[in-house]
Amino acid sequence: MRLNNKVALIAGAGGRQGTAVPLLFAREGAKVVLAGLDGDEVEKLASLTRERGGEAVARATDLTRESDAEAAVNLALEAFGRIDILYNNTGIYIAGDKRGHETTLGDWETIINVDLRSHFFCAKHALAAMSKQKSGAVINVAAARAARLGGNVAYAAAKTAIIGMTKKLAKEYAADNIRVNCLCPTNIQESPNPLDPQLPQQKIARNGTPEDVAHAALFLASEEAAWVTGTSLVVDGGAEVL
DSSP, rough: OOTTEEEEEEEEOOTHHHHHHHHHHHHTTEEEEEEOHHHHHHHHHHHHHTTTOOEEEEEEOTSSSHHHHHHHHHHHHHHHHHOOEHHHHHHHOOOSSSSGGOOOHHHHHHHIIIIIIIHHHHHHHHHHHHHHHHHHHHEEEEOOOOHHHHHHHHHHHHHHHHHHHHHHHHHHHHTTTEEEEEEESSBBBOOOSSTTTOOOOOOSSBBBBBBHHHHHHHHHHHHHTOOOOOOEESSSSSTTTO
């Protein structure tokens, strides 16, 4: 029970990592708050967590709006009295099949709003609460090098900015005993057990799964990572070096 009695807000719940992470966190003892665009999906995840003996609440949210991000943090505070972990999972991908001069303003704004703006809004309001507690862990989700360069220019810009934002926030909030780290995954495919995340397959030469990301997030959220902040943990099966 590595997260026993911790309160974890999953911003961008639902989907691949957005399912594996809250289910794994709940299994490890966390009380989970699920905020995602698809209200039905996040409520199903919350119900499943409660059926398994965990504690969970859910809210349909558009985290590109600051008021919704603030409401998600307030839901954690109202339901459980505190917020110990923020897992910033919101993001979409547009392939880099168009060069920079071919990228529309609409494509640019969509990616920046979903992938970067929402991260900032959620971190801003979670950090306000965590700074009062003098404790907390924020886990942002960027992308490994291959993923950043495989997306369009807006995707590359947003994910690179998340890495920079992570380092800056880690520096600003270290005095409050708040850790801010970043996960950088790539090539994450479907989960073999989407509603029952297990340990990742012990083999490097394969595609990634949400479990690979979820267990990396579990480490960064846990007290085992008490002296880890400002880092970007690459989860790519060695793609950058092999």
